[in-house]
Each structure stands twice: as C-alpha cells, then as structure tokens.
Amino acid sequence: MSRSKTNKSNGPSNIAPNGAGRSKLELERRGVPASPGIVIGTAFVRDADRISIPRTLIDPSRAEDEIGSLKRALDSTSNDLRALKHDIAARMGDDHARIFDAHMMILSDITLVDDTSALIRGERLSAAAAFDRVMNRFIESIGSIADEYLKERTIDLQDVKKRVLRSLVGATTRVQRPDEPSIIVAHDLSPSDTAQLDRSLVVAYATDLGGRTSHTAIIARSQGIPAVLGLENLVERVETGDTLIVDGNAGVVIINPTAGTLEQYRLEMQRLHELEEQLLLLTAYPAQTLDGRQFTLCANLDAAHEVQSVIDHGGQGVGLFRTEYFFISQDYLPGEEEQFKVYRQVVEAMAGKPVVIRTLDIGGDKIASYLNRVPELNPFMGWRGIRFCLTRKDIFKTQLRAIYRASAFGNVKIMFPMISQFEEIVRTKEICAEVRDELTRDRYKFSPAVELGIMVETPSAVAMADQFAREVDFFSIGTNDLIQYTMAVDRGNSKIAHLYQHLHPSIVRLLRLTAAAARRHRIHLSVCGEMAGDLLAVPILVGLGIDEFSVSPNVIPEVKRVIRSVTFDECRALVRRVSNLRTTAEIEAEIETFMKAHTPVSAASGGTRS
Ligand code: PEP
Ligand code: MG
Numbered sequence: 228m229s230r231s232k233t234n235k236s237n238g239p240s241n242i243a244p245n246g247a248g249r250s251k252l253e254l255e256r257r258g259v260p261a262s263p264g265i266v267i268g269t270a271f272v273r274d275a276d277r278i279s280i281p282r283t284l285i286d287p288s289r290a291e292d293e294i295g296s297l298k299r300a301l302d303s304t305s306n307d308l309r310a311l312k313h314d315i316a317a318r319m320g321d322d323h324a325r326i327f328d329a330h331m332m333i334l335s336d337i338t339l340v341d342d343t344s345a346l347i348r349g350e351r352l353s354a355a356a357a358f359d360r361v362m363n364r365f366i367e368s369i370g371s372i373a374d375e376y377l378k379e380r381t382i383d384l385q386d387v388k389k390r391v392l393r394s395l396v397g398a399t400t401r402v403q404r405p406d407e408p409s410i411i412v413a414h415d416l417s418p419s420d421t422a423q424l425d426r427s428l429v430v431a432y433a434t435d436l437g438g439r440t441s442h443t444a445i446i447a448r449s450q451g452i453p454a455v456l457g458l459e460n461l462v463e464r465v466e467t468g469d470t471l472i473v474d475g476n477a478g479v480v481i482i483n484p485t486a487g488t489l490e491q492y493r494l495e496m497q498r499l500h501e502l503e504e505q506l507l508l509l510t511a512y513p514a515q516t517l518d519g520r521q522f523t524l525c526a527n528l529d530a531a532h533e534v535q536s537v538i539d540h541g542g543q544g545v546g547l548f549r550t551e552y553f554f555i556s557q558d559y560l561p562g563e564e565e566q567f568k569v570y571r572q573v574v575e576a577m578a579g580k581p582v583v584i585r586t587l588d589i590g591g592d593k594i595a596s597y598l599n600r601v602p603e604l605n606p607f608m609g610w611r612g613i614r615f616c617l618t619r620k621d622i623f624k625t626q627l628r629a630i631y632r633a634s635a636f637g638n639v640k641i642m643f644p645m646i647s648q649f650e651e652i653v654r655t656k657e658i659c660a661e662v663r664d665e666l667t668r669d670r671y672k673f674s675p676a677v678e679l680g681i682m683v684e685t686p687s688a689v690a691m692a693d694q695f696a697r698e699v700d701f702f703s704i705g706t707n708d709l710i711q712y713t714m715a716v717d718r719g720n721s722k723i724a725h726l727y728q729h730l731h732p733s734i735v736r737l738l739r740l741t742a743a744a745a746r747r748h749r750i751h752l753s754v755c756g757e758m759a760g761d762l763l764a765v766p767i768l769v770g771l772g773i774d775e776f777s778v779s780p781n782v783i784p785e786v787k788r789v790i791r792s793v794t795f796d797e798c799r800a801l802v803r804r805v806s807n808l809r810t811t812a813e814i815e816a817e818i819e820t821f822m823k824a825h826t827p828v829s830a831a832s833g834g835t836r837s
Contacts, residue, residue, distance in 0.1 A: 253485050256458050259437065259724050260478030261444035264453035265496050266431040267489065270469045271409035272462060273416075280359055280396065284351040293347045293354040298340065300354070300394040305334050307390065329383045334391075355395040362388040370601075383599070404428060410471050414462050418442040418593045422530075422556035426450060431473035433480050435459055438727060440707040440757050441719035442592055446552070447475075448757075448779040449529045451536065455480050457721025506784035510541035514776075514787045516769065520795035523775040524783050525581070527755055530556075531569045534576040536780040541787070544581035546777020547642070547703065547755040548573060550626070551588050555595045560622065563629045570633035581638045583703065583753075583777075584630050585682070586623065588612045588644035592719060607711065607718075612645025612682075617654055627662040628671075635672040640680060642703060647685040652698045655679075684708035684756070689737045692744035702745050703777070706756025710734055728811040729758040735767060735805060735814065742771040753777055763818050765789040766825075767805065770798030792825045 285293060312327040333339070339361065346357035366384045405411070408430050413420075415436040421443045432447050437456030447454035453475030465471065465482055472481040472492050476499075481488060514522040525546030526537040530553070537545060553569055554561060574582050589595060590611025603609040616623035630641055643655055659679060666673055683689060684705030696702065706729060711718040713733055716726045728734070738754075745752035753775035758764045760778035765786055768776065772795075776786055801821050805814045 252483065253488060254464060254482040256461055256480045258455045258458035258478050259439055259721055260475055261437065261439050261456040262447035262452060262454035263475045265476065265492060265499065266410065266453050266473045267492060268410045268430045268471060270412045270465045270467055270471050271405035272465055272467045273411055273413040280355045280392065281353045282356055285353055287351060290348045294344045296395060297343055297354040297358060300391050301334055303394050304390045305331060330387050333384060333387045355392055358391060410473055412461060412465050416443045418446065419555040421446045422552045433458060433461055433473055435461055436721060438719050438721050438724040446529050449527060449533055451781050457724060506788060509784045509787050514790045516790055516793055516795045518794040518796060522790055524787055525775055525777040526780040526783060527777050528573065531572045534573050540780040540783040542780060542783055545573065545577060546583050546753050546775055548582060548584045549588065550585060551593050554587060554589060555593055559597055563625045566626060566629035567632050570630055571636050574633045574637035574639055577637060579638055581640060583640045583642050585642045585644055586626055587616055590615050613643050613651050613655065614645060617651065620658065623658060624662055627659060628666060631662060631666055631673040631677065632671050634674040634677045639674065640678040642680045642682060644682045645684065646681045647687040649691065649694060652681065652695060683741050686713050689741050692741050693747065696744045696748035696750050701751040702741060703753040703755045704738065704741055706754060706758035709737065709756065713737060729761050729764050730814045731811045732808060732814060738771055739806065742773060746772065760786060762789050763815060766793050766798045766801055766818060766821060769793060769795060770802035
C-alpha cells in the first residue's frame with residue numbers, strides 16, 4: 228500500500244499551458260503533502276506581514292523630510308485607531324473599544340518623536356528604521372520588568388509599532404485576499420489567516436513553512452482543499468497570475484506547467500475522481516472488520532458550516548469540534564449567545580448523533596489578537612488549552628454555559644484539551660458543576676448527562692492514564708500533540724518533518740498504554756489526531772481495540788475501506804508483532820506486508836451492509 232495515495236480531485240481547469248509563446252520554464256518544487264487532492268489553478272501570492280524597512284543611510288539633507296513623514300505616519304495611525312475604536316464601540320460596546328486607549332496613549336508620547344528624530348538626524352537612519360529601533364528598545368525594557376501587567380503591554384507596543392511602520396513604508400494592514408478562486412501562495416499562514424480566508428476564493432494552499440499536522444494543514448484537510456506546505460522558497464519563485472499545479476497527494480507544486488504536464492495531471496485527476504465516487508458508495512456500509520468487530524467513524528470539525536460534509540461522508544458523529552477556530556477567525560471575543568447558536572447548529576444538524584465539543588484550545592499557534600497575550604518563547608509548551616481556560620475562568624465559564632445550553636438540542640459531550648495534571652481535571656469538573664448550578668438557577672434547559680472527557684495528548688496524560696480514567700467518561704488521543712511532545716518535534720516545522728512519525732515505536736507503545744487504561748476502566752476511547760486518518764496506521768488502531776476513529780470528513784470512506792478489509796484478530800497479532808520492533812521503518816514495512824495481503828477487491832467488499 229502506498230502511503231501517499233488518496234483522495235480528492237478538484238476543480239476542472241481551463242488554464243492555459245506554458246506554451247511556445249511564453250518564456251517561463253516549468254519548475255517543480257517538493258514539499259510536505261499536507262492535504263490530498265490535485266488542483267490546476269492560478270496563483271495568488273500573499274506577502275502579508277512582511278514589512279520591509281529601508282536600511283540604507285539617508286543623506287543628511289533628507290533628515291527633516293523623514294521627520295515630517297514620521298509625524299504624518301503617527302497622525303494617520305492615530306486617526307485609524309480612533310476610527311477603529313469608534314467602530315468597535317458601535318458593534319461591541321465601550322468596554323471592548325477601550326483597549327485602543329493604550330495604543331493611542333503610546334502614540335501621543337512626545338519622547339517617541341524626540342528619540343526617533345535624534346536617530347534620524349544623528350545616525351542618518353530612515354524614519355522607519357529609526358522608529359523600529361526606538362520601539363524595540365522600549366519593548367525590550369518594558370518586557371524585562373518583572374510585572375505581569377507591564378509585560379502584557381508590550382503587545383500593545385508591538386501592535387503600534389507595526390501600524391506606524393506599515394503607514395511609513397506604505398504596506399496595507401488588511402489581510403490580502405484574491406478576487407477570484409485562486410491557489411494561495413504564502414511564506415506562512417497562521418491558523419487565523421487561514422480561518423479568515425474566504426473558502427470560496429481558495430482552491431489550494433502552497434506555503435514555504437508548515438508541516439503535516441500544523442493547524443493550517445488540518446484546516447485545509449477538513450475543508451477538503453489540497454495543500455502542499457514546507458516548500459521553503461516557493462514565494463520567491465511564483466508571481467500572482469502564474470499557472471500552478473498543486474498535487475497534495477505527492478507533495479508537489481509545478482510552476483508554469485507545459486501542455487504535456489497539464490494533460491498528464493488532468494488524466495490523473497479523472498482517475499482520482501472515479502476512485503472517490505467509488506469510495507462514497509461505502510457510506511451505506513458499517514465500519515466493521517471481516518470478523519464482525521464494529522468501530523465508530525466520526526469526523527473532526529473546525530467550523531460549523533463543515534457539518535454537512537460530515538453527514539455526506541457518512542460520519543457517525545463529530546468526534547472533535549475544535550471551537551477555537553470560531554474564536555480566532557474574528558476580531559472580538561464571542562459571547563455566550565453567539566457561541567450557543569454555533570454549537571446548537573452543529574448539534575441539531577447531527578440529529579442525535581454524538582457531538583464532542585472541545586473547549587477552547589487557544590495558544591500555541593492559535594492566537595486571538597484581541598486577547599492581547601504576551602508573546603511566549605515556547606508557545607506550544609506555554610499558556611495553552613486548559614491552562615489558559617483555568618486562568619481565564621470568565622471566558623471558560625461563558626463557553627461552558629453555551630455548550631451546556633446546546634446539550635438540550637442533541638447528544639453533546641465536552642472534551643478538555645492539553646490536560647497534563649490531575650488537579651486540572653478536578654478543577655475543571657468543579658467549574659462544570661458551578662456552571663450547571665448557575666444554568667439551573669437561570670432556568671436554562673440542558674442535559675444533566677453530558678459526558679466529560681479529556682484529550683490524551685501529553686506524555687504525562689499517558690503516564691497517568693489509569694488515574695485520569697477514573698475521573699472522566701472518555702479519552703480521545705490527540706496524536707498530533709502527543710507526537711510533538713514525545714519526540715520533541717515541532718509539528719509545524721518542515722525542517723524536521725521527517726522526524727515526525729505516527730508509527731514510531733514510542734508512539735505505538737504510548738497508544739498501547741492508553742488503550743489498556745481505557746479498557747481497564749471501561750471508558751470510551753477515540754483517536755482524533757491525524758494518525759487516525761493515516762491509512763497505514765489504521766490496522767494498528769484496530770488491533771489496539773480503540774472504539775472510535777475521528778478524522779477529516781473526506782477521509783472517512785478510506786478509513787472504512789481499510790477497516791472492512793482486515794480482521795480484528797489479525798490486527799491484534801500485528802500490534803503484538805510491531806511492539807517488539809525498534810524503528811519506524813521496521814513497523815511500516817511490517818504493516819505494508821500485512822496490508823498487501825488484505826487489499827479489498829472493490830470499495831465495498833468485506834463486512835456486511837448496514
Ligand atoms: C491533537 O493534538 O492530536 C489534536 C487533535 O488536537 P489539535 O490538532 O487541535 O492540537
Ligand atoms: Mg492537540
């Protein structure tokens with residue numbers, strides 16, 4: 228079985244080939260295959276955050292002009308902020324608008340103009356270079372004071388700095404968007420950039436940075452948009468308007484393809500389309516092994532509107548609703564009512580099927596600008612997930628109230644991310660009890676039987692799984708983080724993507740430990756990390772006896788196809804065999820041999836029809 232085969236084909240194309248009339252050469256770049264499917268389309272190069280500051284020394288006669296530019300930039304930034312404050316006050320109230328007071332105070336600080344002017348005159352720096360230096364000194368000195376409040380103010384300073392610099396060097400502060408459906412080419416895309424882009428304008432992603440389990444990759448997969456990440460210097464080689472082929476299956480991007488290459492890819496797209504149609508026939512069949520063991524196949528959801536895709540692909544529930552994308556895709560903190568509507572929409576659409584709503588997993592690379600957080604040196608190991616929620620109890624309780632209220636409309640379970648300490652579970656359960664009491668007092672309807680579970684995604688949660696299992700109703704293994712924390716491999720770093728391995732012996736061992744603890748305490752066990760959708764890992768997860776797979780909606784049919792082509796007993800024997808192996812390569816080779824003997828004759832072969 229080849230690991231890179233799958234999935235979708237996308238978008239017909241009337242794109243012109245790179246023919247004789249054009250001078251550009253066809254160029255192929257290899258990166259990380261982050262979301263399957265092939266697309267032929269037009270590039271839109273997004274060069275969002277790069278502010279290029281002129282570093283050449285100025286002629287002394289230009290000093291006063293530069294100082295004039297600085298003053299105009301400070302004025303225009305003040306005006307922008309005043310307009311923004313006004314707009315936010317009208318939409319969300321004065322409390323939210325007040326955050327801009329701090330920004331405006333910084334801008335009106337007279338020493339800012341004096342210090343910057345001194346550098347322009349004395350060191351012949353451009354206004355932008357001088358202002359950048361003054362602000363950096365200021366940020367550094369405030370950041371080094373041991374006072375949390377002051378430290379947090381450095382975020383405001385950074386923000387002001389960027390706004391003024393953009394005004395000085397003429398860059399836009401708005402997120403750039405294409406006018407027509409395009410392939411988004413960028414150096415990097417933060418989860419909030421990706422969440423903010425209009426889905427109808429994006430046919431594929433190709434970025435210089437990022438790995439298979441970076442959040443941009445995950446969003447692309449759940450939206451069914453092909454993506455190749457980790458291309459290193461693609462941005463330098465592509466111009467807006469270039470024709471590209473993005474092959475998310477092989478991890479290849481072809482710039483300015485020739486007619487021959489285009490034809491070859493169109494044939495491949497046709498083949499994949501037929502395969503996909505065949506796989507969709509599986510929707511009517513259960514996820515059952517040849518010897519009758521049933522598994523539940525759920526989907527991961529990043530946005531409420533994706534719920535139709537879960538239903539279309541035969542999902543038996545939502546195994547992970549990542550609520551943080553709703554928070555980071557806008558520029559203000561959503562309130563209880565607004566959240567309630569979103570959760571209720573998903574719960575009602577799933578019509579009684581389980582919906583596991585994960586509480587806010589903000590932090591790491593998922594940052595909401597309005598929360599004014601201080602940048603962290605190690606954000607993935609920082610103030611993230613439950614750690615954030617337990618210190619921002621106001622935000623946490625608002626979310627819990629909204630989720631509990633949605634439970635009156637279907638089958639809701641609540642899951643908590645980034646648990647690493649026993650006390651976190653105890654405290655979280657206390658807060659849930661408080662929320663239930665308050666909702667009863669406020670006469671809201673909710674289900675009293677909402678199950679509570681945790682993500683097992685830190686090595687400490689695995690080591691403590693037998694204790695944690697006594698406290699909760701279910702576990703869901705988050706392999707994306709579990710692998711990054713176990714192997715010390717940043718999940719978004721393409722330089723070390725080769726070290727990020729689902730089937731590393733250490734990971735298989737940790738999964739065995741977790742499965743044993745869940746079994747011993749008879750709690751439901753799901754795997755919702757990307758490993759659950761890695762077809763080579765499926766027989767191992769079957770053999771470990773997990774109860775549920777939760778994967779991107781469009782991967783459901785393929786996972787089902789693998790489950791239906793194996794027996795539970797053989798998979799258990801396979802797990803025993805690989806448990807003694809020492810390398811990922813040995814484990815993968817063992818599974819590949821196993822799968823060769825189990826390739827189904829047709830998509831729906833094996834098992835029985837439901
Ligand atoms: C995980 O860590 O495996 C997971 C599912 O959570 P996320 O990818 O949102 O961190
Ligand atoms: Mg995680």
